[in-house]
Each structure stands twice: as C-alpha cells, then as structure tokens.
Amino acid sequence: MTISENEQQRVIDWALRENACTPEALLPVLHAIQDALQYIPELAFDALAHALNLSRADIFGVISFYSDFRLQPPGRHLLRLCRAEACQAMGGRSLEAEVRRRLQIEFHATTDDGHVTLEPVYCLGACACAPALTLDGSLHGRVDLARLSVLLDQLEIPR
C-alpha cells in the first residue's frame, strides 16, 4: 500500500496543527503521523524540524530510540508477540518458534509478500491470560498453538 506524497503532506500538516509547535510536541506529533500512516515518511523530517525548531538529527535520534516508530511502512498485518517472562512461562517460546516457522521471518521483519510484519513486545499487561499477542491492534490472550494457527490461517486468506 503506497501513500501519495500529497496525502503524507496532508497528514503531517494536520499532526502539526493539532499540537503546539514546541520541541516537546515531537512525540505526540510522531504518534499522530504514525497512527494515520503506520510509519514516519521521509517527508516528515524537514517539516517537523522546521515547525518544532529541531534538527533532522534530533528527530532521527528520537525515532530510532523508541521502538514504536517505524521508518518503513509495515506489512498489511502487524503481529506483536509478547516475549516477556509470564508469557514464556506459559509456552510463549513455542509460539515464537511456530510463528517463525509459519511466516519464515525473524522479529522486526516483514514477509516477502508484504503480508505480515512481526514485532516483539515486552508485556502487554495480559500476563494473567498468557501467552498474549496483538494482531492488528487487537489483544489476544491464552493463545495456544491451535489458537495461533487459526489466527494465522485467517491472515493467509488474501484480502
């Protein structure tokens, strides 16, 4: 899914309008852009630097520090698997292995067909219903291999 530069620019302008033009608005602005576009496009750098009185290096430094922000569009689906201890105690590692096997990718990668992006997450607050993951933003708990298989099967039906 490509987003035209016009559309990107429109989102960036809107994100800047919605927030005060001060350096501390950087995170809220980045969130607003990524909520709309799912990533931070190259176009944003100069616009944000100018509007928030920051350097491009400042902006890049912040984007690279926080694991939420992406510089590339993700796949059509986003799978975030909890790798933390409570989920491990309930079989999280075998889920991890199964996801890798099915999708043939590692964490922080997107399948070749651009279908699914896999990201690690360290606790989703659903520890008492472990293991947990989010798929396109929806939280799923008590995910055993069978449940995982159903979720992945649903994804493999092309839209």
Place this chain on the structure above:
Amino acid sequence: MTTATVYVPGDSGAIAVGAEEVARAIVGESDSRNIAINLVRNGSRGLYWLEPMIEVVREGRRYAYGPVKTDDIAGLFDADFLRGGDHPLALGWTEDIPYLREQERLTFRRVGVVDPRSLSDFIAHDGFTGLRRALALAPSAIVDEVITSGLRGRGGAAFPTGIKWRTVAETVSVQKYVVCNADEGDSGTFADRMLMEGDPFLLIEGLTIAGIAVGATRGIIYIRSEYPHAERMLQQAIMVASEAGYLGIDILCSGRSFMLEIRRGAGAYVCGEETALLESLEGRRGQVRFKPPLPAHKGLFGQPTVVNNVISLATVPVILQRGAAFYAEFGRGRSRGTQPFQLSGNVRRGGLIEKAFGLTLGELIFDWGGGTATGNAVRAAQVGGPLGAYLPTLHFDTPLDYEAFAARSAMIGHGGVVVFDSTVDMAEMARFAMEFCAVESCGKCTPCRIGSVRGRELIDRIIAGDDVVRNIETLRDLCDTMMEASLCALGGMAPLPVLSALEYFSADFARDDMPEAAQRD
C-alpha cells in the same frame, strides 16, 4: 418486571479472552428473545482464570458466572441467568468467591464493581470524598496525612510518598507539576492497567489531591502505548470530570485549579524510570538523567515535579477519606497498607490480589494461585518484574514486605509475581534477563550498555558448555560491575535475576564438561 442488569467486563484482559464476543452474544440473544437488558461494561474483578466472568444482580447482590464462552449464552438464557438461575458455570455470589472474599481491597474497592464510564456511579460509591476532605484541609495537612499513612511508592522504589510531596511542596516555584507514571513496563504486572480501565476517576481524584497538596496546577499522565484501551478510558474520564467541575479552573468552587493531560509513551521500558520519563515528556530520547538534582527540585522543564506511580496516586483518596491511621493499620513492619499483587505465569488461578503486606509468597502462589496451570511442581517465582530475583520454593516462606524481600536480595517492586513450573530452564531465563537489558538499555552508561551484551554472550557460552566454571566466574564479576557502576536500576538490577538463578538453580548452568563438584543444585 424490572430490566435485568448484566455486567460483562470491558477490561482489556477480559477482552483478550473473548469478553467482547460474549457481550455481543448476550445482546443478540436478549434481542431475539425480546428481553430488555441493561448491559454494563465494568472493569475486571481480577479473577482472570474465570474471565470472561459475567455478573447479574440477584436479591440486590452480584452473582457470577464464568468463564463464559459465546456458545454458553443460549444455555444461560435458558437457565434464566438474568435472575441468577442455576447453571454449570454459576460461581455463586461474587463477593463470596474465596479468592475475592479473602482480599483487603482498598485501592481496588471499586474496580469491577462500578461502571468505569459513569461519574454518578463513581460518586455513588464514595468517589471524590477524599478530594472533598483534601479541599477542606491546608495543603501541609494533606501532606502530613499521607506521611502518617506510611504509603510508599508502588512503582518499584518504595520511597515514602508523603516525604516526596513535602519536598515539592516546600520548593518555591511558579509552576510545579504532578506526573503520573503509567508506563507499567514490568512484565507480570497489570495493576495500573486494571485500575485505569476499571476506575479511571479514582486516578484523577488522586492526582488532583497531589496537585493541591504540593501546589501544582498541572498534571500529566504518561501512559505506555501498549495500553490503548486504558488511554481511551482516561481520556473520556478526564473530559467528564472536567465538565462536572472536578478538574480545571476553580475545582468545586474551591479556588484551586488543576489541569490534567495524557501523554503516550512509545515503547521504551526505560521511560518508566522517572528521569527518562521526564526527558521523554520534553520530547527527547528517554535517557536517564544524573541525580541530583532530584525531580522534586528540578523535574519537568526544570520545575519541581512529583512523579508517582498510578497505584500510589490512586491510594491517596482512601487515605484522605478514611484517615491515615485506618490505612496504616494494614501491613507489616515498615510496609504499611495494602499492595495489589499480580499473580501470573504458570499458575492455575492468575489474577489481582490486593492484600495487606505480610502474607507469604507461598500463600500467594498456593492458596490464591492453586499451584501451576500445567499441574507440574512449582519450581521458581520471579517477583518484582524483569529486574526481580528468581526465588526457589525454599524461600516461599518469605513474607511479602519490602524489607523481608530486600534481606533476600530480592524486591517486591510493583508487585508482580510470575510462577514457573519444573520444566523451566533457569539458564535460559538468566540469558533472557541480560538480553532484555541489552534491548532496553538507554545507552547512557557503559556497564549497562556493554555489560548486558557481554553478559548474554557469557551465558550463551555457558549454555553451550564452553569453559563453564570460568565463564560463570566472569559472569559474576560482570554482575558486580553492573550493580556497582550503573546509573539507574535497569543496569543496576538486571543482575538480580541472573545471580539468583545462579545461586538457587545452579544445576541448570552445569553443562557436561563441568567437574562433578560444581554440578549441584
């Protein structure tokens, strides 16, 4: 006939196991049967193994069923569950479920009970009575009350909340801030999330009291991005509270003002550390600041700032309402009051248990938790998040209080307890602790940034059976360096899980090439 009320949790933990589908099925079924119902999306009672747990009102009391699946709905209607009819999923009176009955719910007394979207429900359950009392007191008297209660920070460091407030109150400045730390990064913890989703007005009340006590007119809730549902609940609650005059200018015509806003984190564990959090709020990379200055003197934008955890702040209203002496009666030693413990991992009955400090770890895991979910023997519990020690069953007699845990080189932290069964490989868990530290290090100091990577490599070698005795020795030295020389507790405490694993589960590190004598548990 009066319209029956059905409670189906809107808590994201319950939604993760199907509460949304259950709610939809109940509405669908009642429509097709032409029965009018009043559906309330309450918070979770915290009995997660029973979620989705639904409740109805029978003889004026709440009656529970669970765990409910969509397939069960038709049968529940057939059994007339709306009036508490008999059904295999019936759990009886909610408050008589032993897991809940034996708790001491002060901070969580409303969670799961009320409709978290309803200000009138909050007020009907004593909401804002703490704030009203605070408004009638001099600010210094509020601070004294919190000091006397013995409340210590529930975010992890256990610093006395009232003392922190006094420092900010006594520091002169035109603009002070109260920052609520809702980053809840510790794995195995979910109390902040449950509270924000299940009783968001309570957090607003606590924050407002803090603002009045220290003379801060602005408050900010820094919430992790993994909690979108909690963020929405808070956003809505702030709007409603502002419209009703509980927030904003001239609160309840008292002449005091307090503005509250929400800021979202962006996936960095270290931003739960208070100074990294402040950096993040100022729009920068979340790197830890050197102390001094303390945030209480120079915090957000260089101004005096209270940084408190969600649970610390949400506990203040009950202290004001019932009095410091009432609160301080709970607890043990220097750990006063109650703590919402969060039990998870490989445990039969995972959930939230608010209890006075002092019960033992074993009571929590066996009496409440019922042992492991798999039915295997319990082998270890990690207490206090990813930087907390792994304890063997031998030490399950340790009372849950700050000092008793410190004496075991362990910590209670934010109150998370993660249980592992006999299949756990503790060398792998030690490796994970170092890996986590490497992933999440803010990079400001070398012992943490480089040490964690080196630590993971060393454990890899140990797991591979390579020069095990020497590598363990090097690993211990490395842990010492990290503990002594790290700037914050991420690098300073990541060695805790590693060293405790080495200490109590040494057999897991004994690979084939090890001399017999070293291969003991």
